[in-house]
Every structure is written in C-alpha cells, then in structure tokens.
C-alpha cells in the first residue's frame with residue numbers, strides 16, 4: 001500500500017472514532033517493527049520522524065525506506081514530520097513524499113509562532129498536506145529537543161492561533177511530558193476547556209508513560225493523535241543492552257536486530273490495543 005495522505009488519515013480516524021498513535025522511527029529496525037505492528041493490529045496510524053532524528057539520514061532515505069517497507073501492508077499509514085524545526089526541513093520532507101507535517105515553533109513568542117506556522121501551512125496546503133502546530137511548551141527531553149520551561153497551553157490563545165494559522169491539528173501542553181525522566185500529570189479540566197474552543201483535533205505528545213486509561217479518557221475530548229517515542233526506543237536499546245550484559249563478546253548483529261524488531265513490534269501492538277481498546 002502507498003503512504004496515505006494525512007488529510008485522508010484524519011478522515012479515517014474520525015470515521016472509525018480512533019485516536020491514532022504516531023510512532024517515532026529513526027532507523028530500519030524501528031520502521032519494520034512499526035509497520036508490522038500496524039499490519040498485525042489491522043489499524044492504521046502515523047509513522048513519524050523528528051527533525052533531530054532526520055540528521056542521522058535524510059528525508060529521502062526515510063521516505064524511500066518507509067514506502068518500501070509499506071509495500072505489502074494493507075492498513076493506512078501516513079509518514080509524518082515530527083517537531084519540524086525549520087522551513088527547510090518541511091520543504092525537504094514534502095519533496096521526499098512525507099504525507100503529514102508538524103511545524104514546531106512553540107519555543108517562539110506567540111506572534112512569531114503564528115507567522116512560522118502560517119507560512120508552513122500555506123506551503124503544505126498547496127501540496128495537499130495537513131499541518132500540526134504546537135501551542136504551549138511541552139516539558140521533558142526528546143533527543144536534542146529539550147524544553148526548559150513547561151508552559152501549559154493557554155486556552156485564551158487557542159482560537160486566535162487556529163484562526164490565524166489555519167493549522168489542521170493542534171499539539172497541546174496539559175501536563176504531558178517528553179521522555180521518561182519526568183512524570184506526566186494530565187490536566188483534564190484544561191483539556192476539556194481547550195477541546196471546547198478548538199475547531200481542529202488535538203494531539204498529545206509524550207505518550208510514553210501516560211497511563212492508558214488517561215489516554216482513553218483524553219480521546220473523548222477531540223484527541224486525534226498520541227505520539228510515542230521513548231517507549232519503543234527503550235525496547236530497541238534494551239535488546240542490545242541485555243545481550244551485552246549476558247555476553248560482553250556478543251557480536252551477532254543480525255539475530256539481535258531481528259530480536260529488537262520483535263521487541264519493538266510487541267510494544268507497538270500493545271500500545272495500539274490499549275489506546276483504542278477497552
């Protein structure tokens with residue numbers, strides 16, 4: 001199956017009343033595990049890569065790899081730029097065939113965030129690609145993406161931000177955090193308030209570590225997407241770490257890479273089942 005357009009995937013989520021996971025990839029093993037996990041679960045979603053992780057390869061390498069890994073899949077998957085940090089990254093990803101874009105200008109003052117997102121939206125919409133933007137700062141650490149301050153989304157800014165940027169999804173900060181070092185503490189009254197104001201569906205970053213019953217509760221408030229990065233990365237890295245602990249002379253990269261794919265796939269399947277299940 002070809003990569004699905006991001007707008008189509010949003011329609012799919014609405015029709016099926018799903019909150020879609022966005023799993024972060026970096027390399028072939030994570031990509032294979034994510035696509036296989038979607039396929040086994042029989043549900044679609046996002047495979048995402050951040051600007052910081054793209055530095056290891058390139059948008060074209062990632063897009064080509066994801067497209068060929070998707071060849072035999074039958075579930076809809078969009079390739080999403082996560083935490084897009086520059087207009088150059090956005091353009092390179094669109095050119096490479098990404099089908100959904102996030103521009104993260106949340107570190108900038110409100111007015112500059114609006115200008116940056118608006119410019120990206122105008123560009124991406126020309127190519128028929130939706131744009132996620134972020135309002136408020138999400139605490140914690142994700143690779144070299146670190147937010148010093150953890151500023152919750154101000155509901156008073158939401159309407160103006162969406163109206164002026166024309167963004168298609170809004171990533172919010174409501175006590176969700178990136179990575180595994182801090183504990184998430186979701187502010188549901190704030191989520192409810194934002195959900196009543198926002199004309200676009202909401203996105204929760206920092207999915208790893210958020211109890212699944214809270215994700216399912218958040219789903220009732222116009223949540224369309226939850227991002228998972230660290231959870232899969234830990235499963236990947238743990239595979240090699242444990243093998244090394246067992247045998248300091250270990251060098252069987254093939255067997256361990258296959259095992260890493262299996263271990264990550266297990267997490268992907270578990271997360272998909274939990275997010276929309278029960």
Ligand code: G3H
Nearest residue numbers: 179205206208227229230
């Ligand atoms: O953008 C990616 C995520 O927000 C991942 O966060 O590593 O806490 O799951 P996480």
Ligand code: ZN
Nearest residue numbers: 178205206227
């Ligand atoms: Zn994030």
